[in-house]
Amino acid sequence: MRRKLVLTLTTTRGSRQIFLHQLLAWMLLIFLLMSAASFFVSNWLLVQTQDDLSTLERDHEDLNEQYQLLMGTQRLYISELDDLSESLSMLSANNSRLAKENALMGSSLSDLEARLGLTEQVSEQSLEQRIEWAQMAARQRLSLLHSIPNGVPIEAEQINDSYGMRMHPVLKRRKMHNGMDFKADPGTPVYATADGVVEYAGYRKGSGFGNLVVLQHNFGFKTYFAHLQKVLVKSGTFVSKGQKIALSGNSGRSTGPHLHYEVRHLFRPLNPAPFMKWGLDNFEHLFTEIEEVPWESLSAMYPLNQAELQ
Incomplete structure (x- = not known):
């Protein structure tokens, strides 16, 4: 019997x-x-x-975020490049200004070196070394110019008598004149010619100086200011260069109003003229013209020539 597949469909009918x-x-x-x-x-x-x-959408979002970040970073780089360019421009301008200032400084420094008497060998060194030497030389010279008498003690009309032998106007005989006489009206200010201490201030009897101020200075120097109208300082006090210490007059043995000014070293009178002319521009001049002072011992403390600066 052949095998068959029978499908049965069941409905309401x-x-x-x-x-x-x-x-x-x-x-x-x-x-x-x-x-x-x-x-x-x-x-x-x-x-x-x-x-x-979904994965592609997430990847797209990630790529978009990375793109935005990259664009932001690029804008930041552009801003930083602009700032760097501005800084470089400012640096270039500053370098130009510094170059001009260095040129001016070099010119001024050369003038100062010339006034200080520094050698060409010093001038050929670096700018920093030149400045250091110039500062050292200036300090040394200014220290000496404040310690040793220099400059004029009064604004006078003229010089009546200089240092040296003369006919004394009162004694009427030849006598050594140990100072310099400045013709000046009574009451003319008198100034200290160096830093020091007042050794004597008042009337000196029997000396012929009348009202007198004696100042002690460094390295054994003294200055005398005589025939004063009025003394403005007291013994034992300190005075500085350029300080007003008295008023000129006609006291003591005098034939007219004037200031008698002396420079002494260890009680030995010296010619005041070289001290009055002494300054930065002729600093070496004093040490060669005044032979009575042993400057060699002083040079051990303060170099008096450019060779010792090197």
């Missing part, structure tokens, strides 16, 4: 049987299985595709 051939039945079964498999595979592929799309 009753049952109905349908007989199919076995091959047709297998074909129908395979079709149904393939349809089911295709359905599941299609659903799986659809889900996988949706996952891939």
Whole structure:
């Protein structure tokens, strides 16, 4: 008996049987299985595709964020480059200004070196070394110019008598004149010619000086200011160069209003004229013209020429 597939359909009107051939039945079964498999595979592929799309969307968002970050970084770089360009421009301008200032400084420094008597060998050194030597030389010279008498002690009309032998106007005989007489009206200010201490201030009896101020200075120097109208300092007090210490007059043995000014070293009178002319511009001049002072011992403390600065 041949095998047949019987399909029974049941409805409200009753049952109905349908007989199919076995091959047709297998074909129908395979079709149904393939349809089911295709359905599941299609659903799986659809889900996988949706996952891939979601991943792509996330990747796109990440790339967009990275692009925005990159654009922001690029704008930051551009801003930094602009700032750097501005800084370089300012640096270039500053370098130009510094070059001009260095040129001016070099010119002024050369003038100062000339006044200080520095050698060409010193001038050929670096700017820093030149400045250091110039500062040292200036300090040494200014220290000596404040310690040793220099300059004029009064604004006088003229010099009546200089240092040296003369006919004394009162005694009427030749006598050594140990100072310099400046013709000046009574009450003319008298100034200290160096830093020092007041050794004597007042009327000196029997000396002929009248009102007298004696100042002690460094290195054994003294200055005398005589025939004063009024003394403005007291013994034992310190005075500085340029300080007003008295008023000129006609006291003591004098034939007219004037200031008698002396420079002494260890009680030995010296010609005041070289001291009055002494300054930065002729600093070496004093040490060669005044031979009575042993300047060699002083040079051990303060170099008196450019060779010892090197």
